Amino acid sequence: xxxxxxxxxxxxxxxxxxxxxxxxxxxxxxxxxxxxxSDYIRYLRDWQRKLFAGGWAGISWPKEFGGRGASLMExxxxxxxxxxANAPQLIGTIGLSLVGPTIIAMGTEAQKARYLAPILSxxxxxxxxxxxxxxxxxxxxxxxxxxxEADEFIINGQKIWTSFAQLADLxxxxxxxxxxxPKHKGITCLLVDMxxxxxxxxxxxxxxGDSGFNEVFFSNVRxxxxxxxxxxxxxxxxxxxxxxxxxxNLGSGAQIIFKRxxxxxxxxxxxxxxxxxxxxxxxxxxxxxxxxxxxLEILRLNTNRALTSLTKTGxxxxxxSIQKLYWSEWNQRTQQLAQEILGPxxxxxxxxxxxxxxxxxxxxxxxIEAGTSEIQRNIIAERVLGLPKSY
Amino acid sequence: MDFDLSxxxxxxxxxxxELLARQCKPRRVREIMETETADDGNLWQEMADQGWTGLTVxxxxxxxxxxxxxMAVVSExxxxxxxxxxxxxxxxxxxxxxxxxxxxxxEAYLSAIAAGEKKATVAxxxxxxxxxxxxxxxxxxxxxxxxxxxGRKLFVPDAAVADHIICVAQSxxxxxxxxxxxxxxxxxxxxxxxxxxxxKIYEVSFNDVAIAGADVFGADGDVRGALSHAxxxxxxxxxxxxxxxxxxxxxxxxxYAKTRQQFGRPIGSFQAIQHQCAxxxxxxxxxxxxxxxxxxxxxxxxxxxxxxxxIAKAYCSDAFREVGNRGIQIHGGIGFTWEHDLHxxxxxxxxxxVIFGDATFHRERIARNVVDKVTSRS
Numbered sequence: 001x002x003x004x005x006x007x008x009x010x011x012x013x014x015x016x017x018x019x020x021x022x023x024x025x026x027x028x029x030x031x032x033x034x035x036x037x038s039d040y041i042r043y044l045r046d047w048q049r050k051l052f053a054g055g056w057a058g059i060s061w062p063k064e065f066g067g068r069g070a071s072l073m074e075x076x077x078x079x080x081x082x083x084x085a086n087a088p089q090l091i092g093t094i095g096l097s098l099v100g101p102t103i104i105a106m107g108t109e110a111q112k113a114r115y116l117a118p119i120l121s122x123x124x125x126x127x128x129x130x131x132x133x134x135x136x137x138x139x140x141x142x143x144x145x146x147x148x149e150a151d152e153f154i155i156n157g158q159k160i161w162t163s164f165a166q167l168a169d170l171x172x173x174x175x176x177x178x179x180x181x182p183k184h185k186g187i188t189c190l191l192v193d194m195x196x197x198x199x200x201x202x203x204x205x206x207x208x209g210d211s212g213f214n215e216v217f218f219s220n221v222r223x224x225x226x227x228x229x230x231x232x233x234x235x236x237x238x239x240x241x242x243x244x245x246x247x248x249n250l251g252s253g254a255q256i257i258f259k260r261x262x263x264x265x266x267x268x269x270x271x272x273x274x275x276x277x278x279x280x281x282x283x284x285x286x287x288x289x290x291x292x293x294x295x296l297e298i299l300r301l302n303t304n305r306a307l308t309s310l311t312k313t314g315x316x317x318x319x320x321s322i323q324k325l326y327w328s329e330w331n332q333r334t335q336q337l338a339q340e341i342l343g344p345x346x347x348x349x350x351x352x353x354x355x356x357x358x359x360x361x362x363x364x365x366x367x368i369e370a371g372t373s374e375i376q377r378n379i380i381a382e383r384v385l386g387l388p389k390s391y
Numbered sequence: 392m393d394f395d396l397s398x399x400x401x402x403x404x405x406x407x408x409e410l411l412a413r414q415c416k417p418r419r420v421r422e423i424m425e426t427e428t429a430d431d432g433n434l435w436q437e438m439a440d441q442g443w444t445g446l447t448v449x450x451x452x453x454x455x456x457x458x459x460x461x462m463a464v465v466s467e468x469x470x471x472x473x474x475x476x477x478x479x480x481x482x483x484x485x486x487x488x489x490x491x492x493x494x495x496x497x498e499a500y501l502s503a504i505a506a507g508e509k510k511a512t513v514a515x516x517x518x519x520x521x522x523x524x525x526x527x528x529x530x531x532x533x534x535x536x537x538x539x540x541x542g543r544k545l546f547v548p549d550a551a552v553a554d555h556i557i558c559v560a561q562s563x564x565x566x567x568x569x570x571x572x573x574x575x576x577x578x579x580x581x582x583x584x585x586x587x588x589x590x591k592i593y594e595v596s597f598n599d600v601a602i603a604g605a606d607v608f609g610a611d612g613d614v615r616g617a618l619s620h621a622x623x624x625x626x627x628x629x630x631x632x633x634x635x636x637x638x639x640x641x642x643x644x645x646x647y648a649k650t651r652q653q654f655g656r657p658i659g660s661f662q663a664i665q666h667q668c669a670x671x672x673x674x675x676x677x678x679x680x681x682x683x684x685x686x687x688x689x690x691x692x693x694x695x696x697x698x699x700x701x702i703a704k705a706y707c708s709d710a711f712r713e714v715g716n717r718g719i720q721i722h723g724g725i726g727f728t729w730e731h732d733l734h735x736x737x738x739x740x741x742x743x744x745v746i747f748g749d750a751t752f753h754r755e756r757i758a759r760n761v762v763d764k765v766t767s768r769s
Contacts, residue, residue, distance in 0.1 A: 001400065001460050002393045003687050009392060073392050263765055270767030280762055283755070289762050290754035294681075294702040301394070301680035308394040322673040374662070380672055381665030385645050388660040 003304075005077070012074045013081060019054055020085040027086065031353045037210070041167060044091035048122030051090075057120040058096050065104055065116045072307045080300075083256040094164055095119035095126035099172050102242045103191075106230040111191065115170070127168035129159040129192070129216055130239065136161075137375045139174075140183045140236060144218060146175035146190065148225070153177070153190065155198075155221040161369070165201045165214035168194050172242065178233050189235035191227045198222075208361035243371075254327050255303070258296055258334070261359060264352070265289070265338050272341060279341050292334045299327055321384050325376040328366035335360040394683075400464050407468035410441065415472045417732040423475040424588040424735075430476040430510075430552040438478065439507025447624070448485055452501035459624060459690035463631035463683055470635030473735050475589035477510045477549035479632070483625035484511030484557050490617035491568050491610035500555065500570075512553040513621070514544035514571075514595050522622075522748040524615060529560040529597075531567055536604045538562060538569055540597035548746070550580050550593035557608075558597070559618060566615055568608035575600055587742035589735065623689045623700045626747040630682040630700075633707040633743050636736045637675040640718040643733070644668065647722055658721075667717045674710040681706045698760045705753035711740040 005013060028043055051057045060075050061067025070078065090096060100119045103111055118124035135142035144157025155175055165171070171192045178186030194201070198221035203211035230238040266289055269280035279285050302323060338356050339346040346356045367373040381387040396404065414437045423431045438444060447462050448454020455461075462482070469478060481504060488500045488511075503509035519526050531538040540560060550556055556571045556578070571578055577598040585592050610617040645668055648659030658664050685703035688696040715737040719726040726733050744750070 001396055001683065001687055003684065004691075005392055266762050266765040267768045269762070270765070278767075286758035286762055287751060287754045290705070290757035293761050294705055294754070294757055297702055298677045298681050298706060301684050302677060304392060305394045305676075305680050308392070312395065322669075322676060325669070326673060326677070374666070377666040377669035378662065380669035381659075381662075385665075385668050385672060387645065387648060387665050387668060388657050390660050390662045390665060 005073075009071075009073055009077060012070070013077045016056065016078060016081050017085070019056065020081060020087060023050055023054060024085045024087045025050075028088065031350075041091065044088055045122050047088045048090055048092050052121045057092075057122070058100055061100060061104060061116070061120075065100075065112065066120050072311050073304075076303060076307050079256060083259045086260060087256070089257070091164075091167075092119060092122045092125055094128055094172075095124065095170075098128060098242050099126045099170075102172070102238060103229065105241060106238055108226075110226065111229065115191065118169075124169040125164055125167050126170050126172060127162050127165040127194070127214075127216075128242070129162055129165075129171045129173035130243075131161045132158060133160050137372055139239070140187065142174055142176060142187065144173075144175045145179070146177050146188060146223070148177070151225050152222045153188075153225060153227075155190075155192075155218040155223060157218050159216040159218075160204070160213070162201075162214045162216050163212050163369075165194070165216050166203050166211065170194055171216070172229070174235055174239055177235075181233065184236045186233055187235035187239065188232050189229040189238035190223050191229055192221070192223050196221050196223065206362075207364065208358050210358075254331070255296075255299060258299075258327070258331060261338075261355075262289075262292055262296060262334065264355070265292075265334075265341065268338075268352075269341050272343070272345070285341055288337050288340075292330075292337060295326075295330050296334075299323070299330060302326065321376070321380050324371060325373055325380070328363075328373060331359075331363045331366050335363040394680075396460075396464065400461060403461055404464045404468060407441075407465050408471070410437065411468055411472035411474065415474050417473070417735065420473050420475055420589060420732075420735060427591075428549070428551045429589055429591050430549065434474070435476065435507060435510075442505075443478070444481065444507040445485075445501070445505025446482070448489065448501050448505040452497055452505055454485075454501065454505040459627055459686040460683065462624070462628055463686040466628040466631035467635040467638075467679075467682075470632030470739075471639045473589060473636065473639070473732075473739055477512065477552050477590075479590070479625065479628055480512035480549040480553065481510045482628055483513050483621060484553075484555065486624040487513060487557060487568065487617060487621035488608065490620050491608035491614065493609060496606075496608060503554075509554040510549070510552055511555040511557060512547055512549045513625075514547040514550070514556050514558045516546045517542075517544060520546065522752060524566065524618060527559055527561060527566060529558070531560040531562045531569060531602075533562065533604075534601075537601045538567065538604060538607060540569065540571070540600045540602070543594055543596040545594050546583065546746075547593045547595045548590050550595050551582070551591065556595060558595075566618065568610065568614055568618070569602045570606055570608065571597070571600055571602065577601075585742065587738040589739060590742060620689075622747060623685075623696065626700050626704050627682065627686045627689055629743055629747055630678070630685060630703040630707045633711040633740070634675065634679045634682050636739055636743070637671075637678055637711050637714045640714050640733065640736055641668070641671045641675050644671065644718040644721050664721055667721055671714050671717050674714050678703075678707045678710045698757060701753035701756040701760070704748060705750040705757065708744040708750040708753070712744055715740045 025047060028040055059068040059070040059078055063069045100116060103115055130139060132142050146153035146155045171194055173190045173192045175188055175190060176186055177188040198219040200217045202215045204213045204215055205211050269285055270278050272279045274282050339360055342356055345351045349357055382389055414434060423429055442455045443465055445454030446457055446465060450456040485501060485504050517528055529542045531540050554573050558569045558571050560567055577600040579596045581594040583592045583594055648664050649657055651658050681703040685699040688699040719733055725731050
C-alpha cells in the first residue's frame with residue numbers, strides 16, 4: 001500500500017495543474033440553468049475545444065487515437081485537478097467516457113477513423129439511446145425495431161431519458177434486430193446520425209425546470225449496416241461495455257461538482273445567521289457538514305481503491321460496484337442539508353443563481369439515472385455477494 | 392498510487408486469519424469472556440509467538456518494527472475473530488511509551504511488552520468521559536521528587552491484567568504521564584460491568600499513590616504530542632478491528648441468507664434482504680477504505696493524518712453498529728439469542744464506538760479541521 005503518487009503520476013498532476021491555472025475560464029456569469037442555455041452551451045463547447053487543443057481531451061484513450069494513454073490513476077488525478085481548479089463540466093462527456101472507449105474496443109477501422117477525432121475536439125456531441133418507455137431497469141426488453149432492407153436498417157421506435165439529445169450530432173443506439181431470439185440475444189448497437197430523416201427530439205422538462213433529458217422518436221430512419229458497432233444481434237455485449245464505463249465515469253465526474261458544491265455550502269454556512277451566530281457555529285450544522293465531508297472523502301478513497309483493483313486485475317473490486325449507489329444517495333442527503341442550512345433562501349431561483357434550488361431538485365434524478373439504486377443493490381447482492389437471483 | 396495491500400501484507404493477513412481461526416474460535420471467545428478478566432494466557436502466548444505483542448515496537452526493543460498498515464491488517468483479523476483481552480490496551484500503551492519514554496524506559500518497558508511478558512493499559516478517561524485532552528483533570532501533586540496521585544480514572548480497559556497502568560494526569564498546567572505498577576500501594580481496581588464482556592473495563596482509584604519523578608515519562612517536553620500520536624495509533628487499530636467485525640457480520644449474514652429457506656426459497660433471493668446486504672457491503676468497504684487511509688496517513692506523518700483518523704473513527708463507529716443492526720434483523724429470532732455469536736460482535740461494536748471518541752466527537756474534530764478552514768463569501 002502506498003498512497004503517494006508515483007513520480008509519473010506526480011509529473012502528470014503538475015503538468016495538468018499548471019495547464020489549468022493558465023486556461024480555466026472564469027465562472028459562467030449567467031444562470032447555467034436558465035431556460036435559454038445556448039450561450040452557456042457555447043461556453044462549455046469552447047472549454048472542451050480548449051482542453052482538446054491543450055491535449056487534455058480523452059486522456060484515457062490510447063495515443064494512436066489522439067488520447068494520452070493515461071493510466072486509470074491519472075484519470076482520477078485528472079478529475080481531482082478539474083475539481084480543484086473549479087473547471088466547467090465537460091459537455092462531450094458521453095462521447096469521451098462512454099462512446100469513444102466503446103468504439104475503440106469494438107469499432108471497425110472506418111468507424112474509428114470517422115468518429116473518434118470529433119469526439120475529442122467537442123465538434124460532435126453524442127447521446128446514448130438506451131432506455132425506452134417500457135425498458136428502463138429491464139433494459140434488455142427494449143422494443144425499438146430495426147428491420148434489415150438491403151444494406152440498411154430501417155428503425156422505428158422511441159427512446160427516452162436521452163441526455164444531450166437536443167444538442168447531439170450522433171447517437172449510440174440500441175435496437176432490436178431479432179424478436180424471436182431470447183431478449184439479450186436479439187439486440188444490435190448502431191451509430192446513428194441524429195440529423196437523419198425521421199429522427200425527432202422532444203425535450204422532457206424535468207422537475208428541476210431544465211431539459212437535460214429528451215424523448216427521441218425514430219420513424220422509418222434508415223441507417224447503413226456499416227453503422228453497426230460490434231456484431232449484429234450482439235449489441236448487449238456492446239451495451240454492457242458502455243454501461244460499465246457510464247457507471248464508473250459518472251461517479252468520478254460527479255465528484256468535481258460535489259466538492260465544489262460542499263465548499264460553497266460551507267462558505268454559506270459561515271454567512272448565514274442562526275440564533276445570533278453563524279450557522280457554521282451551530283453544533284448540529286457542524287456535525288452534519290462534517291458528515292457530508294467525511295462521506296465525500298470516503299467516496300474518493302473508494303474510487304482510488306477501485307482504480308487500484310481495476311489496474312491490477314482488470315476487474316473492478318467490490319468498492320467499484322458501490323460507487324453509483326454511494327454518490328447518488330450522498331448527493332441527495334447533502335442537498336437536503338443545504339436546504340436546511342439555507343432555510344427560506346434555499347428555495348429561491350435567484351439566490352446563488354438558483355444553484356441550491358436546482359441542485360436539490362436535480363439530485364432526485366441521481367438515484368434513478370444510470371441504473372436506479374434498487375438495480376444497483378440487486379447487482380451488488382447477486383454479482384458481488386453471490387445471493388440468488390430475485391427475478 | 393497503490394491502494395491495496397502489498398504481497399507481504401496479504402501474507403500477514405492470511406496467516407493472522409488462519410491462526411485465529413484455529414486458536415480463537417467463537418467458542419473460545421465465549422469461554423474467555425466468562426472469566427473474570429477476559430485474558431487468556433495461552434492465547435496471549437500464541438500471539439506473542441507470532442510477534443504481535445511487539446507488532447509496532449521497534450526492532451531494537453525486540454519488536455517486529457512494522458508499520459501501521461501492517462498493524463491495521465493484524466487488527467482487522469483480530470476484530471474479525473472478536474479476540475478478547477488486553478491486546479489493544481497494550482498496543483496503545485506501547486505506542487505511548489515509544490513516543491514518551493526515555494531510551495532507558497523504552498528498553499525496560501517495550502522489550503518486556505514485545506516479548507509478551509508484560510501487559511499495559513492507559514488510564515485516561517475521568518468522570519466527564521471525554522476523550523478531549525483538555526478534559527483530563529486528575530492532578531499529580533509534586534512532593535519531594537515524587538508525584539502523588541489521588542483520585543480516579545474510569546473506563547480503563549484491562550486494568551486488572553495490566554502490569555503497568557499508564558496514568559495521564561495534570562501536573563500544574565501540563566499533562567504528565569505516570570506509570571503505576573500493578574500492586575502499588577494505594578492503587579485499587581473495581582470492575583465496571585459493561586456490555587462487551589470480551590474486554591473488561593475498570594474504575595481505577597489512586598489513594599495517595601506516589602511515583603518517583605525519575606519514572607515519569609518525559610516525552611521530551613511534548614506530552615500532548617506523544618499522547619495525541621498514541622491515541623491516533625490506537626484509534627486506527629480500533630477502526631481496523633471494527634472493519635474486521637463488520638466483515639464477519641456481513642459474511643455470516645450473507646451465508647445465512649443463502650441457506651435459510653422461507654416460502655420455499657432462500658431468503659437471500661428476496662430483494663428486501665438483498666438490499667440490506669448490499670448496504671452492509673457498502674458500509675464495510677467504505678469503513679475499510681477509511682481505516683486503511685488513516686493507517687497510512689498516520690504512518691507517513693501526512694498533514695491530513697489527524698482528519699483521516701477522525702474520518703475513519705466517525706464512519707466506523709456508525710457503520711459497525713448499523714451493520715450489526717442489519718445483520719441481526721436479517722437473522723431474525725436466532726440473531727437475537729445468546730446462543731448465536733452475533734451478539735458478541737454487536738456488543739463489541741458498542742464498546743468500539745465509544746472508545747477513543749464516538750462519531751459525534753470525531754465529526755466535531757473534522758469540523759474544526761475542515762469547516763472552519765473554508766472562508767466565508769462575505
